[in-house]
Amino acid sequence: MGPAVYVINPNSSQVVTAAIDKAVVPLRSADGPDIVCMSLDEGPPGIQSQRDVDGVIMPMLRKASELEDRAGAFVIACFSDPGLHALREQSRRRVFGIAECGVLTALTLGQRFGVIAILPTSVPRHLRYFGAMGVMERFAADLPIGLGVAELSDETRTFTRMVEVGHTLKAAHGADVLVMGCAGMARYRAALEEAVGIPVVEPTQAAVAMAVGHVRLSAPATY
Amino acid sequence: MGPAVYVINPNSSQVVTAAIDKAVVPLRSADGPDIVCMSLDEGPPGIQSQRDVDGVIMPMLRKASELEDRAGAFVIACFSDPGLHALREQSRRRVFGIAECGVLTALTLGQRFGVIAILPTSVPRHLRYFGAMGVMERFAADLPIGLGVAELSDETRTFTRMVEVGHTLKAAHGADVLVMGCAGMARYRAALEEAVGIPVVEPTQAAVAMAVGHVRLSAPATY
Amino acid sequence: MGPAVYVINPNSSQVVTAAIDKAVVPLRSADGPDIVCMSLDEGPPGIQSQRDVDGVIMPMLRKASELEDRAGAFVIACFSDPGLHALREQSRRRVFGIAECGVLTALTLGQRFGVIAILPTSVPRHLRYFGAMGVMERFAADLPIGLGVAELSDETRTFTRMVEVGHTLKAAHGADVLVMGCAGMARYRAALEEAVGIPVVEPTQAAVAMAVGHVRLSAPATY
Amino acid sequence: MGPAVYVINPNSSQVVTAAIDKAVVPLRSADGPDIVCMSLDEGPPGIQSQRDVDGVIMPMLRKASELEDRAGAFVIACFSDPGLHALREQSRRRVFGIAECGVLTALTLGQRFGVIAILPTSVPRHLRYFGAMGVMERFAADLPIGLGVAELSDETRTFTRMVEVGHTLKAAHGADVLVMGCAGMARYRAALEEAVGIPVVEPTQAAVAMAVGHVRLSAPATY
Amino acid sequence: MGPAVYVINPNSSQVVTAAIDKAVVPLRSADGPDIVCMSLDEGPPGIQSQRDVDGVIMPMLRKASELEDRAGAFVIACFSDPGLHALREQSRRRVFGIAECGVLTALTLGQRFGVIAILPTSVPRHLRYFGAMGVMERFAADLPIGLGVAELSDETRTFTRMVEVGHTLKAAHGADVLVMGCAGMARYRAALEEAVGIPVVEPTQAAVAMAVGHVRLSAPATY
Amino acid sequence: MGPAVYVINPNSSQVVTAAIDKAVVPLRSADGPDIVCMSLDEGPPGIQSQRDVDGVIMPMLRKASELEDRAGAFVIACFSDPGLHALREQSRRRVFGIAECGVLTALTLGQRFGVIAILPTSVPRHLRYFGAMGVMERFAADLPIGLGVAELSDETRTFTRMVEVGHTLKAAHGADVLVMGCAGMARYRAALEEAVGIPVVEPTQAAVAMAVGHVRLSAPATY
Known part of the structure; x- marks a missing residue:
């Protein structure tokens, strides 16, 4: 059993972790590294502020420390x-941020x-x-959909706002590619790309793809 | 049989293509996309000048056009x-440059x-x-090893020069990561990293890893 | 007879070349270098895509090679x-891009x-x-007039769109100087400058002026 | 009694805090804000790693929270x-980083x-x-003196290394002003400036000067 | 009596100088440096053009030369x-530009x-x-209120325009902090900050605060 | 008689002006604009400091004002x-800085x-x-030859230092083109280019070439 890719969602939301887990299914292969997604129990329900960002670091480091020996790479999914x-x-493994x-x-x-930011x-x-x-020379703009946690559970409204913001980024700010500025929303990616008409990157998928590639390339032999 | 990742080495050297093919072996999986490496018959033995770069574009586009229907992604390996x-x-597929x-x-x-450039x-x-x-704000320097084609076949000399240039990039220019500025030299990567003491990226592996991830993520179902 | 400035329009349109030729008339002088404008027979009717750009390079290089001995400078007029x-x-002469x-x-x-782009x-x-x-720190924006080849032959419509785009660049993006993003449209320059109220650069004139200066300065003696 | 400037040294070293306190003496005035320097008991003896940096944030925020009502401004002295x-x-007060x-x-x-960095x-x-x-366009270089905690207590050696690094920054990297990349070393500032021949900024003094100015300007009436 | 901070308003307007003088009152302290504000008699009534900017330099240098021996720092208030x-x-003292x-x-x-510019x-x-x-990477936009000297004496109109421009800078250009692009308008600062909802910097106060700090820090003993 | 290109050397040195005049001879043509080079009597013998730079502006503007009606373009030759x-x-004409x-x-x-700077x-x-x-993204370095006015009259020494500095710019800083950072030294250009092995730009020639081009292009009819 080879080293795994550990995807740490640094908030405590199981719903978000489940969504991440589903998003990376296509990146799993029988002969490749495990991809293990987990929440951070000590994390807040969602990471919304700089304080939230800074506050999860120490527990996340502890969690990663426990996983170190089995890890081939870490992905921080926020x-x-x-x-x-x-x-x-801290780690001898490669670490990828989404x-x-x-x-x-x-x-x-x-x-x-x-x-497309949330807040x-x-x-x-x-x-x-x-x-x-x-990378600011390549930056068009970063605009929020401006929905709170409760509103985010309304998928139609969330998607509608994402499309609106995506169109503004494209038309008013000259963006020709979009990044979803949050984890756990991969289910909107394809439809958003279709609706706005430019490529949309789901960052957790992007990071896990790179992590899997790294683990495969650094494996001493085969899985 | 799902779509493949086509890695096009735009020069005509079978030796380089074989080296690339070997470098991407760990990225192949039983249930993943094929990774097919090929030379460009119309290309020069090596790509050394701007003229060489520009001159291979049209034949490379033709080659890619033939492969379009079977392709999930292209990697240009120069x-x-x-x-x-x-x-x-031209293509409806994602295209990655090394x-x-x-x-x-x-x-x-x-x-x-x-x-680390060649020339x-x-x-x-x-x-x-x-x-x-x-990305110039993140750029340390780009320095050549300065060896001609004949000299490159002397692996000891090539590696020695790479280490020298790597040390200069680190010590005099503040580089804390290196990129090998050529395809087909993955065999030196690990030893170079060891010798210089900072991470070394082999660009074809980096590109194929991203391409494989993309093809998996965009697959409608399973392989 | 001294060396000439060769202005190569890399598309095959004689109309565009004639317009370029007319635009550089004031830069000719009895005792200065010849300014010779020519189309590229192998080029497409217009250069619209990256493929078009890349595709004209090899024939353009061949053409320039034939002219090398008589050339004092080259201008690539696209x-x-x-x-x-x-x-x-390839050349021992100075080469200017418009x-x-x-x-x-x-x-x-x-x-x-x-x-002001076309497409x-x-x-x-x-x-x-x-x-x-x-030069991105000095860049305001690049906006297309969005007219196809057929529509470009309607001069009133073309000029109207140029003025509209020019006003948007000035008012919404803070441009205080404009560049016409195409060759062969010098006839609109003065009126566009007048209509928008900020300087407008016609790039072929800008390039040929620099090329003529160079040839004069590098002449061993007199013409 | 008006609001104070709280200078939080986020490590636990009383020696460093005492040095900071001494450095800001000239910024105190009878009719101005108090300047109160304090260590962070929960902090490490010195802040050397990214983990140290991230690890002091939560206790520093708690400390600042307790001080909020009496604060006119905060200075983070690391x-x-x-x-x-x-x-x-978190705070309604201005916060200055050194x-x-x-x-x-x-x-x-x-x-x-x-x-001039330490490590x-x-x-x-x-x-x-x-x-x-x-601010990278104005950046010359950042070079470490490379001394450990024990060696830093040797003031002659520390100063000698600072001068060496300062000279290198000036001569080899074109720096015409230096910043001391650490808190608590104000005692070397004037001599370093003298020795290297270009201005040297002690960052805690720079930050406290700005903080005092801010508190004075935002005071509703007088102290 | 210690060295003073000399604030030179390089135009000849006593009204502007009086406004500057009032704005820096909170930065004066019994035991700190004098802050002396003065107009430049040879300057124009207002500095509006590049010619005005360049034209005041020589008389300003002469004025500063006369003050050199009593100066601890200079502030150029335009x-x-x-x-x-x-x-x-020219000077052995620190010089701050607003x-x-x-x-x-x-x-x-x-x-x-x-x-927020005037013109x-x-x-x-x-x-x-x-x-x-x-600092262009941190720059949002610079927009004028577009009022002439006569109109600027209408405080309501001036403030209304500042608020309008401030809102545009925030909403359309993503500014999250504003700088008042002129001297002598500190009286609007707090209300502007309140109205637009993001911090507003009055540049003369910012510069004098830094100058006072510098003079205090470089004083050999006490005042 | 058409409008002229006025080349204003803002120092009072007739020697420098004569050298400039000689350098632009190849840019004169029988049917083109006059190129008139002149010193600024009120200027210092050489422009060495920021004060010198600022001090010549007002007299230079007065001089240009007198020439306005006969001018097609101005070149400021410092x-x-x-x-x-x-x-x-101030002017309705185009103004070029060297x-x-x-x-x-x-x-x-x-x-x-x-x-290559002087001081x-x-x-x-x-x-x-x-x-x-x-243009800092394209900048390699700016290094002085460090010779005073007296030493500059020693042409061998001046040239030797230029070559040394040019080699350092090329070898240690990666420059692949050089600019002579002063007016009136065109006589060294070709030899310097030859000695260092990369192109060398003489800035007054570059500016006058662009100015002549502009005057020709903006002429209503013919000369």
């Missing part, structure tokens, strides 16, 4: 990539990427991160 | 990504990437490309 | 500057340049090029 | 500005800033932060 | 920072700064300056 | 482009430009200007 560099420091991988993958699909307060946090990534 | 955008325009994927993958492994004349071409990619 | 760097590599010269000249006339599909190609040029 | 944005989110203020102040003293592992963390700040 | 680098060259300090202070309050013709001048400062 | 934007504001044109022309000849104190001034131009 669009603020909490603890990405601390985990890279925001980083989602944005970098988008750069292979269009010249200017737009981001307006996340936008400056994302911008700081894209600045740290050094 | 570090100048010749014809990347023309093929994206320079693009190699550099973007490097951005997940260090803060400043250095590139000095390739450096300004690479720089134009990194500028077009908008 | 706003995607096809083969610019391959020709620089997009490069048009944009650089615009930087002497305003702080943020806007580009929407050209915009990401232009953006990649401006990124490679490293 | 060169990685841990929790800067989380505290900005890295941010130190770098921005340096931009008023020279065209290219160099940073090599801090450099990529600093670079990510300068990227997020959007 | 949003184009005329003569900033010439005075830095545009530089205003923008840098804004970078501690939001991720993208917007600027449209100032905008490209500001952009050149922000480019020289290397 | 590598700091003093008064460039003030003259653009630093701007020299750098932009260099961007057509190599991917990274290096600048070390000019370097930060140049960097601010290149930042304002938005």
Whole structure:
């Protein structure tokens, strides 16, 4: 049994983790690494603020530490990539953040990427991160759908807002590729791409695909 | 039989294609897409100049056109990504360039990437490309090993030069991750990483890993 | 008889070449270099796609090779500057691209340049090029007039759309100088400048002016 | 009694806090805000890793929460500005980070800033932060003195290394202003400036000066 | 009596100087440096053009030269920072420009700064300056209120326009902090911040706060 | 008699003006605009400091004002482009600065430009200007030859230092094109290019070539 890809959703929502798990099904193969998705029990129900981002780092590091020996790679499945560099420091394994991988993958699909955020307060946090990534020259805009947790459970409304924001990113800001600025919403990806007419990257899928590739390439022999 | 990942080495060297083929072995799985590597018969023995880069585009597009129906994704396996955008325009499939994927993958492994080129004349071409990619803020330097085709067949000498250049990129230019600026040299990757002490990205592996992930994720059902 | 400036329109349209020829009349002088404008017979009627751009490079290089001995400088008269760097590599003469010269000249006339493209599909190609040029900090926007070849023959409609797009670039994107993103439309320049109220650069004139200056300066003696 | 400037050293070292306290003496005035410096008991003896940075955020936020009502401004006195944005989110007061203020102040003293770090592992963390700040165009280099905690207590050796690194930043990287990449070392500032011959910014002083100014300006009446 | 902070308003308007003087009252302290505000008799009534900016440099340098011996720092109180680098060259004292300090202070309050200019013709001048400062990656937009001198005396109208422009900078350009692009308008700051709902920096206060801090820190003993 | 190109050397040195005049001889033609080179009597013998740069603006504007009616274009022949934007504001003619044109022309000849300055104190001034131009992504380095006025009259020594600095820019900083950071030294250009092995731009020639082109293109009829 080879090393696994551990996908850590740093919030405590089992619903989100289940959605992530479903999204990565196509990346599993009989002879490839396990892909294990898990919530972080100590995390908040959702990660909405900088405090939430910073607050999950220590428990996430502990969780990862327990998994270290069985891990081939880690994926941090929150669009603020909490603890990405601390985990890279702590672990001997490769660590992938979904925001980083989602944005970098988008750069292979269009010249200017737009981001669909959930909350307006996340936008400056994302911008700081894209600045740290050094990709602002390719950045179109980052706009929120502006729905609270309760409203997000209304899938029609959520999708409608995503399409609206996607159209604005394309028409007013010149985006030719979109990144979904959250985990656990892969079910909207294909329809959103269809509705807006430009590629849409689901960041967890992007990150797990890269993680699986890495584990396969670094395997000493075969699975 | 599902769609395949076609890896097109746009030069005519069977040796290079064989090396690429060997490098992607770990990315193959029983239930995943085929990964088919091929040379471009019309291509030059090696791609060394801007003329070589531009000259292979039309035959590469023709080759890809023939493969379109069986393709799930294309990978252009030359570090100048010749014809990347023309093929994206022509094909309904995703197209990955090894320079693009190699550099973007490097951005997940260090803060400043250095590139080991073969020839000095390739450096300004690479720089134009990194500028077009908008990643110059993360760029450390791009330095050539400066060996001709004949000398490249001397593996000891080639590796020695790669290590020298890698050390210079790290010590004098602050690179904390390296990208191999050529296809077909995956056999040096692990030893180079060991010798220089910072991660080294082999760009064809990086690109094929992303391509395989994409094909799996876009498959309507199972393989 | 001294060396000439060869202006190669890489499409096969004699109408476009005639328009270019007319536009550069004021740059001719009795004691200066000849300015010879020519179409590329092997080129498509118009250059609209990345494939068109890439496809004209090899025939353009052959044409330039034939002209080498009589040339003092080359100008590539297509706003995607096809083969610019391959020709620089091949030729001992200076090579000017109209997009490069048009944009650089615009930087002497305003702080943020806007580009009037013909087709929407050209915009990401232009953006990649401006990124490679490293001038995105001065870039306002690049917007298409969105007219097909047939519609472009309607001069009133073409001019009306140029003025509309020019106004949008100025008012909504903060452009204070415009570049015409195509060759062969110099006849609209002065009126467009008048209508929009900010300077407008015709890129072929900008490039040929620089080429003539270069040939004069590098002449061993007098003409 | 008006609101105070709280300077939180997020490590537990009383020695560092005492050094900070001494450095800000000139910024105190009879009719101005109190400047209160404190260690964070829960913090590590020194902040050396990304984990240390992330780990002090939650206790620092709690400490700041207790001080909120008496605070006019907060200063986070660690060169990685841990929790800067989380505290900005939590508090109704202005929050200053010493890295941010130190770098921005340096931009008023020279065209290219160099940073003297303590440990090599801090450099990529600093670079990510300068990227997020959007100031990489003004960045010369960030080089470590490479001394461990024990060696730092040898003041002669520490100063000697700072001067060496300062000279390298100036001569080899073109820095014309330096920032000390750590808190609690103000005692070296003037001598370092003298020895290297370009201005040197002590970041805690820079941040506290800005914080005092802010508290004075936002005071409803007088102290 | 210690060295003073000299705030030079490089226009000849006593009204503006009086407004500046009032704005810095909270930065004065019994035991701190004097803050002396003065107009430049040779300056124009207002600084509106590049010619005005350039024209005040020589008389400003002469004025500063007379004050040198009593000065601890200079503040140039015009949003184009005329003569900033010439005075830095001439004087042994620190020199602060209000545009530089205003923008840098804004970078501690939001991720993208917007600027409220007075005249449209100032905008490209500001952009050149922000480019020289290397902060364009953090720049949202710079928009003029477009009122002439006579209209500026109508405070209601001026404030109304500032609020309109502030809202546009926030809503359409994504600014999350504003800088007032002129001296002498501190009286609007708090109300503008309240009306637009994001922080507003008054640049003269920002610069004088930094200057006072500097003078205190560089004082050999006490005042 | 058509409008002339006025080349204003803003220092008072007739020797420099004579050298400029000689350098632009090849750009004169029987049927083209006159090219008139002149010193500025009120200027200093050489422009060495920011004060010198700022100090010549007002007299230069007066001189240009007198020439306005006969002018087709102005060229400011000092590598700091003093008064460039003030003259653009004042004049109805196009105004070319030799630093701007020299750098932009260099961007057509190599991917990274290096600048050979005379004095070390000019370097930060140049960097601010290149930042304002938005071209720092293409910038290699700017290094001084470090010779005073007296030493500059020793042509062998001057040339030797230029070659040394040119080699350093090429080898250590990756420059593949050089710009001479001063006016009046065209006589060294060809030999310097030969000695260093990469293209060298003489900025006054670059600017005058663009100015002549502009005057020809904007002429209502013929000369």
